[in-house]
Amino acid sequence: MSANTAHPEPTRPALAVSGLTVRGPRAGATARIVEDVSLTVAPGEAVAIVGESGSGKSITARAILDLLPHGLESEGTVELGGEKTSELAGRQLRELRGARIAMIMQDPFTTLNPLHRIRDIVCETLRTPDGKRLGRGERRREAVRRLAEVGIEAPGVADAYPFELSGGMRQRVGIAAAIAEDPLVLIADEPTTALDVTTQGEILALLDRLRETHRMALLLITHDLRVAASACDRVYVMYAGQVVEELPADRLLNAARHPYAARLATADPPLDRRVEALPSIAGSVPAPGGWPHGCRFAPRCGWATSACTTEPVGLTTLEAGHKVRCARVGEHLDLTHTDDLVEVVPGPAPTGEPIIVLREVTKRYGHKLAVDAVDLEVHAGESVGIVGESGSGKTSVARMIIGLESVTSGSLEVCGINVAAPKLGRSDWATVRSTVQMAFQDPSSTLNPARTVGSTIAETLRLVDVPDRQARTAELLEMVGLDAGYAIRRPKQLSGGERQRVAIARALARDPRVLLCDEVVSALDVSVQAHVLNLLNDLRRSLGISLVFITHDLAVVRQIADRVYVMKSGKVVEHGLADDVLSRPRHPYTRSLIASVPANA
Numbered sequence: 090m091s092a093n094t095a096h097p098e099p100t101r102p103a104l105a106v107s108g109l110t111v112r113g114p115r116a117g118a119t120a121r122i123v124e125d126v127s128l129t130v131a132p133g134e135a136v137a138i139v140g141e142s143g144s145g146k147s148i149t150a151r152a153i154l155d156l157l158p159h160g161l162e163s164e165g166t167v168e169l170g171g172e173k174t175s176e177l178a179g180r181q182l183r184e185l186r187g188a189r190i191a192m193i194m195q196d197p198f199t200t201l202n203p204l205h206r207i208r209d210i211v212c213e214t215l216r217t218p219d220g221k222r223l224g225r226g227e228r229r230r231e232a233v234r235r236l237a238e239v240g241i242e243a244p245g246v247a248d249a250y251p252f253e254l255s256g257g258m259r260q261r262v263g264i265a266a267a268i269a270e271d272p273l274v275l276i277a278d279e280p281t282t283a284l285d286v287t288t289q290g291e292i293l294a295l296l297d298r299l300r301e302t303h304r305m306a307l308l309l310i311t312h313d314l315r316v317a318a319s320a321c322d323r324v325y326v327m328y329a330g331q332v333v334e335e336l337p338a339d340r341l342l343n344a345a346r347h348p349y350a351a352r353l354a355t356a357d358p359p360l361d362r363r364v365e366a367l368p369s370i371a372g373s374v375p376a377p378g379g380w381p382h383g384c385r386f387a388p389r390c391g392w393a394t395s396a397c398t399t400e401p402v403g404l405t406t407l408e409a410g411h412k413v414r415c416a417r418v419g420e421h422l423d424l425t426h427t428d429d430l431v432e433v434v435p436g437p438a439p440t441g442e443p444i445i446v447l448r449e450v451t452k453r454y455g456h457k458l459a460v461d462a463v464d465l466e467v468h469a470g471e472s473v474g475i476v477g478e479s480g481s482g483k484t485s486v487a488r489m490i491i492g493l494e495s496v497t498s499g500s501l502e503v504c505g506i507n508v509a510a511p512k513l514g515r516s517d518w519a520t521v522r523s524t525v526q527m528a529f530q531d532p533s534s535t536l537n538p539a540r541t542v543g544s545t546i547a548e549t550l551r552l553v554d555v556p557d558r559q560a561r562t563a564e565l566l567e568m569v570g571l572d573a574g575y576a577i578r579r580p581k582q583l584s585g586g587e588r589q590r591v592a593i594a595r596a597l598a599r600d601p602r603v604l605l606c607d608e609v610v611s612a613l614d615v616s617v618q619a620h621v622l623n624l625l626n627d628l629r630r631s632l633g634i635s636l637v638f639i640t641h642d643l644a645v646v647r648q649i650a651d652r653v654y655v656m657k658s659g660k661v662v663e664h665g666l667a668d669d670v671l672s673r674p675r676h677p678y679t680r681s682l683i684a685s686v687p688a689n690a
Contacts, residue, residue: 120378351424474650543576586617
């Protein structure tokens, strides 16, 4: 029922991009955002584009689809199965999307119409041979068939609305809708970023199966190098609008030859051991219009020489399928920095009175049992990890500790105050909230866009006795690695990592004994993630605070936690020292989580 299901000849790329350049307004002038990008994807092949935020990955994908935001313009050649898209008229180009090339987004909840049932979403573009829209019964039957193809076997899902589905199921629906017309090329923009490790593995396996059965080319946009290495055949590494390295995926994590790609790989946290500090890349990707002359990575590169900053650097072919944009590529540089990964010897279990104690804590939302008789302790100065899939109950536990959710039954004590008590006085709540502060997954949703960073932190400082709020604000910013000048900036002027640092500074304003971190690095680039994890470990050592770290990423929890609680369906199924739980898991569920982590070596 697709508009065009013809596939290209086996020797012809499904997607061929040549000389793609994107320009747009920047500071009153026109600047290049993406420059001279060329790439190919063969039928049935999976190719990744990786890089930090601001490198040009998503803009490249949108330019290929001719879906650039207003004000941006592109030039270059895009061919689908040998057909140049630039030679198509507006209507022909619109019809081409879905029929020959389709896209799935990072968060399907924002792209699936909340007012439409799943059957209508999946079959929206399908037509009968005479061009008519499918009837209601046909739509449902076709949707059930398409949903089964992406692993949703329950026919009733076709009648549901997007809000009734989990994140993983919504992503599957998005995939079913994208491939409804059997496209030649599927572009997946960060399709697993917000998913837990098990669901991530299922989605990647699904995409792998679909490209094989449909002989469909997959272009995967991601900042997760382990995902790219495990799910793709080849990788293009982008930095500041350019491709800086093209290489086979199996070389990405241990044989990249561009300093940027190599540093990204070493910043990825290892799952098999905890290290004293993760290697990270100083600075950030330069904005369009502010690219340095010569090598664009030179200001952040530890191997840069004066020759790197004088002339633009072209791509050098090392061998078939491996190209590098580096002036020193012919030299034998040690890019691994494996000496930086100093392993930490796990310490003993904590002793003394705990700050937080949960005993038989249960949380119900109506008839749903979200947390089931959980026991948990947090001691002074230690870091406790809570891991599990979406819906495991870990965030509900955090919200009960901080007082954002009520306890249905059981005992939850913070500094000896039972938060689960029927009535709690104002002074007791003041003690609880000065003891435990929380940093959330998305700081953009908790930082007022109309307020400056300084006023946001000062607002919290009003709750404590601080003689000089301006000086204390500067001190807190410095504590999280930002200079005092950030106080006059607003959230939209900050990068994702900087916003997360501000959120942590605000949480520290009340001098808490415990900092509760809910998925604070899950949406960050690997290099920024390394910065934030190192920061949290430094704060713990310097301030003596305790951490409660909630995450679905086991490699991340390995770098931050002394002890780990593993949750499944509201229950704690395993807990103990992090080294014991992650190196010698006893529960089948813990073993399945570890097995789902994409290989990072």
